[in-house]
Amino acid sequence: MEYNYDELTTAMDLLYVCARMIEAGRWTVENAKCTMHVDFYYDIATEALWSCCEDVYMDCNEEACITHYYFSDPCMMEYYRLCREYSRRRGLKLKDNPYMNNAKQYVREQLNGDWNSCYILHTKVNHRCASGIHFMYDENFTGEVALLSRLLNVFSFYQEGVEKLKAELAMPTALTVIYPTVIPFPLSYEKYDLEAAA
Amino acid sequence: MTVDLAKLSQCLRQLEAEPDGDITQRGINPYLLEHVILPYLSGEDVDMGTLDYSAFSPDDILDADKEIGTVSNGANRVSYVMQFFKKAPPTARQTKAFC
Numbered sequence: 382m383e384y385n386y387d388e389l390t391t392a393m394d395l396l397y398v399c400a401r402m403i404e405a406g407r408w409t410v411e412n413a414k415c416t417m418h419v420d421f422y423y424d425i426a427t428e429a430l431w432s433c434c435e436d437v438y439m440d441c442n443e444e445a446c447i448t449h450y451y452f453s454d455p456c457m458m459e460y461y462r463l464c465r466e467y468s469r470r471r472g473l474k475l476k477d478n479p480y481m482n483n484a485k486q487y488v489r490e491q492l493n494g495d496w497n498s499c500y501i502l503h504t505k506v507n508h509r510c511a512s513g514i515h516f517m518y519d520e521n522f523t524g525e526v527a528l529l530s531r532l533l534n535v536f537s538f539y540q541e542g543v544e545k546l547k548a549e550l551a552m553p554t555a556l557t558v559i560y561p562t563v564i565p566f567p568l569s570y571e572k573y574d575l576e577a578a579a
Numbered sequence: 580m581t582v583d584l585a586k587l588s589q590c591l592r593q594l595e596a597e598p599d600g601d602i603t604q605r606g607i608n609p610y611l612l613e614h615v616i617l618p619y620l621s622g623e624d625v626d627m628g629t630l631d632y633s634a635f636s637p638d639d640i641l642d643a644d645k646e647i648g649t650v651s652n653g654a655n656r657v658s659y660v661m662q663f664f665k666k667a668p669p670t671a672r673q674t675k676a677f678c
Binding site: 386387389390392393395396397399400401403404410411413414415416417418 | 615616619620624625626627628629630632635636637640641643644647648650651654
């Protein structure tokens with residue numbers, strides 16, 4: 382029996398989108414209710430992009446043929462808020478914070494490298510959606526499914542990063558272990574009531 | 580160019596069968612093969628909302644894609660060769676084949 386394989390791999394991309402979205406908890410099986418056919422490729426890929434995180438904004442510059450997306454999620458905001466807490470407690474500048482640098486590196490690995498697109502990573506926390514990814518692509522861009530997969534990886538990274546940061550921030554630092562009680566200057570040790578302070 | 584189909588048939592019979600061209604022998608996730616790939620190739624509609632997503636992972640889909648690509652390339656090569664035979668006009672025998 383002769384099979385036509387030409388459209389099968391494109392159709393399988395649709396199933397891949399559904400499987401990734403269900404695995405990430407962004408969709409239920411009900412959201413995936415659609416015939417697996419290449420005609421629905423763009424619709425499903427676009428719908429998945431709009432659902433891959435909590436906040437998604439889109440704009441299109443028709444004159445320049447550039448599409449702009451902005452993706453943000455509470456886990457990303459929480460990650461960068463915790464990064465600042467980490468820096469404050471460790472006395473580190475943000476640029477020297479390993480968690481900030483790890484996130485920057487991971488996002489670069491996931492989103493860099495396509496000739497027809499680029500991105501800007503925002504890491505502020507002063508208002509809702511202050512942290513986010515501004516992703517832009519031109520009319521020759523065809524990597525919607527790959528973009529979706531990489532964005533899901535990025536937000537999964539931030540979710541895991543939040544848990545790691547919370548665990549690390551919950552641990553006592555070296556100073557609190559060695560000096561459990563801070564004696565205020567200029568009282569001497571004998572005059573300071575340790576029981577009252579505790 | 581003339582093609583002797585009798586000789587060609589004899590040569591092909593002497594070759595060993597290659598399992599690579601059979602999509603069911605490529606190690607693809609059995610659920611994907613039975614409920615997605617084979618029905619799709621047979622022209623049936625596959626509703627993605629009725630599938631059991633615990634029976635396969637996204638990586639299984641990527642692996643299946645690679646295998647489908649390999650089989651598809653082989654099928655395209657065979658189809659390309661077949662075009663020569665389809666375009667070749669029949670020629671009459673120069674000698675009597677009976678009496």
